Every structure is written in C-alpha cells, then in structure tokens.
Amino acid sequence: MKEDKIKDFIDLNRSEFDDIERPNLDQIWSSVENTIPEKRFPRIWIVFAFFGIALLGTLIYSNVRTMQKLNNLENYVLQSPTHKSEHERLIKLVSDKELEIKKQSIDKSQFEEIYQELEELELNQISIEKDFETYGNSEELMRTLFKHYERKTKILEILLLENEKRKYNEDINRHQI
Amino acid sequence: MQNIETNSEEQKLVLECIRGKKISCKKLYEKYSLAMYHTIIRMVPFKSDAEDVLQEVFIKVFQNLNAFKGQSTLGAWIKRITINTTLKHIRKNNRTDYFSNEDLPEIVHTKEDQVILDVKNIHEAIKKLPSGARVVINLYLLEGLKHKEIAEALNISESTSKSQYQRARKLLQTEIKLMINEGR
Numbered sequence: 001m002k003e004d005k006i007k008d009f010i011d012l013n014r015s016e017f018d019d020i021e022r023p024n025l026d027q028i029w030s031s032v033e034n035t036i037p038e039k040r041f042p043r044i045w046i047v048f049a050f051f052g053i054a055l056l057g058t059l060i061y062s063n064v065r066t067m068q069k070l071n072n073l074e075n076y077v078l079q080s081p082t083h084k085s086e087h088e089r090l091i092k093l094v095s096d097k098e099l100e101i102k103k104q105s106i107d108k109s110q111f112e113e114i115y116q117e118l119e120e121l122e123l124n125q126i127s128i129e130k131d132f133e134t135y136g137n138s139e140e141l142m143r144t145l146f147k148h149y150e151r152k153t154k155i156l157e158i159l160l161l162e163n164e165k166r167k168y169n170e171d172i173n174r175h176q177i
Numbered sequence: 178m179q180n181i182e183t184n185s186e187e188q189k190l191v192l193e194c195i196r197g198k199k200i201s202c203k204k205l206y207e208k209y210s211l212a213m214y215h216t217i218i219r220m221v222p223f224k225s226d227a228e229d230v231l232q233e234v235f236i237k238v239f240q241n242l243n244a245f246k247g248q249s250t251l252g253a254w255i256k257r258i259t260i261n262t263t264l265k266h267i268r269k270n271n272r273t274d275y276f277s278n279e280d281l282p283e284i285v286h287t288k289e290d291q292v293i294l295d296v297k298n299i300h301e302a303i304k305k306l307p308s309g310a311r312v313v314i315n316l317y318l319l320e321g322l323k324h325k326e327i328a329e330a331l332n333i334s335e336s337t338s339k340s341q342y343q344r345a346r347k348l349l350q351t352e353i354k355l356m357i358n359e360g361r
Contacts, residue, residue: 006346009294010318016296017219017319018212023228025210029203032235036194036202 083142090149097156106163114159121152187251195243206235209252213259219315220263222304226270234262260320264330267308293357302352310345317342 010017108115128145135141193201213234218227237258245254303314316322316330317338324338331338 004346006294006299006349007318010299013296014319017300018215020215020297020300021218021224023211023214023218023224023231025207025214028210028228028232028235029206031232032206032239033199033202035236036197036199036239038197 086146090146090153093153094149094156097153097160100160101156104160104163106159110166111159111162114155114162117155118152118159121148121155124148184247184250188247191242191245191251194239202239205238205251209255210235212252213255216256216259216315216320217263219300219303219319220308220312221266222311226266230259230263230266233266234259237262256320260316260322260330264312267312294353298353298356299349302349302356305352305356306345306348309341310348313338313341314345314349 125148128141128148131141131144190201190205194205210231214227214231217230217234218224221227221230234255238255241258245251249257303311306314312331313327316327317324322330324335324342327333327338327342328335333341
C-alpha cells in the first residue's frame, strides 16, 4: 500500500484543523438568532388554557355574586338593630321547629299537602333572595322575608300538631282493638 | 456510559431548541459553529463567503431540527448539512464544473520526503487549491468521507473520486512546498 504522509499527518492532528481561524461568530449568531422559529405552545395547551380561564372566570363570578347576595342581606340586617334581632329570632324559630321534626319519625306520605306547601315556601325564599340581588336592600323586602319565616314557622308547627294528633288517634285505635 | 450521558444531554438540548429556547440554541451554535466554519473555509476560501454559508447552515439546522431523529450524532447531522450547503454554494458560484480536470493544472512532481508538514501550512495550502481539488481533498482527508460517499455527494464515479484525489494530493504537496520556499 502506497504511503500517504499528508493523510497520516492530518489524521494525527485532526482537531487542530478546526481551530486555526477565528471568524466573527457573534455577528453570525445575531443573524441566525432572528430566524429561529418562535416558541409555540402545542394547540392542546391553548385549549386547556382557554377552558382553565373560562372555569376560573365562572368561579370568580359566582363567588362575587354569592358574596354580593350575602352582603345585601347581612348589611341591611346589620344596619338596623331591630331587624337584626328579629331576623335572628325568626331563623332560630324555624331551625328549632325543623330540629323537632327531625327528632320525630314523620311519615311524609301522610302529610303530602303540608310538605307541598313547605316546598313552595323554599321556592319563595329563593325568589326573595333573588329580589335582594336585583333590587338591593329595602324595608319592604325585609318585611316580606320576615313574613316568609313566620309562615314557615306556622306550617312547621301545624306539621308537628298534626303528627301528634295522628299518633294520638293511632294509640286510641290500638287500645280499642 | 459517557456516550449515553452525552446523547441524553444532546437530546435535551435538541428538544429545548425545538421548543424555541434561545439559550439552548446559542449553546448548540457555540458547540458546533467553529468546527463547521473550518469545514466551510477549506472548501470556500473567502472568509465573507464562508461566514455567509455558516449562517445559512445554522438557519437550516434550527429550522429542521425536528427532523433530526438521532440516527447519527447531532454533530454528524450538522456536518452533513454543512457539506451539502457548502457544495450547493460552490455549484451556484462556480461556472466551471468544480471537479473537472480543467480545475487541476499539470502536476509538478515533487519528492514527498522534501515536504515539511505543518497544520497551518496545510490549511492555507488547501485554501489555495483550485475549487475541485479543494473539495475532494477536504472531503477525503478532513471530513473522513469514503470515495464512494464523495462520489455520491459530487455526482461522479468512485474511480473519478480516487483519481481526482491523487491529483489533488500532488497539487497540495506542490502548494505546501511553494509556501515553504516563499517563507524562506
């Protein structure tokens, strides 16, 4: 095989051949840099981001509305000491009656009409709360709300009385048998 | 083990570049640009032309990086782009066939023993060769391509590549000797 001194020499000193001249690499880089494709988000991330923002927006909106609703009611109640005590009294009355009913085993099927009326009252309460959202605080709305609590208390009392009556009659019937 | 680590580092760098992270792009550029420049300057001897080609090479690299599948090393992939871009540049700018016999003047026979070899002299002598000889010498001696690969890159036969190389080598020896004599 024929000797190739140049090839042998280059093979031995190969790395040195890549470090002889110094071009203006920084200047070339600045031209290259401008052509690098911009960072792009995959489409799926854009979709996720969109839904994320929409969800966050809805949560914030609903939270703000709830706070406004509570604020409307509470602010008004707090502004007037009379309203505040009356509000607390009525809410306590309703919750006491509800607790009493819970303790008794009431057969709902025997008092369908009363339970229907209680469902209507629930809808009525939602409607009053909406009115607070729409019209803000007003003396008239507060009175309506108090009347609503009073009515609810009465119906719950009726339910308790009717249930007692029913139990009493059942006992008498049992003794007669 | 070191190769695996290097490959995973390289893959990470490639991924970051694809995602458009400019710091990583610059890191990649700094790692390979000087070696690629020397590949170019040995085939395109004018500095400004070589810098233009280098710029074109790295624009192509960053635009096509997602086509790099890791079948070869990143360096080999960039080197392939560099050689192809440089050959394209030579074809575009040289009116004559860059590897025709017209490129190669008559050989002045010298005794190889009389030639003193030096990295800088060889580098400068390669740059002074006619373009055809320069390309063949560079691809064979410095880029390590086989005659078959050179033949494919230049669209010539393998035997032509071999004969061109022999002629180019003699020319290079003559050129080196001339440079040494001029230096004295």
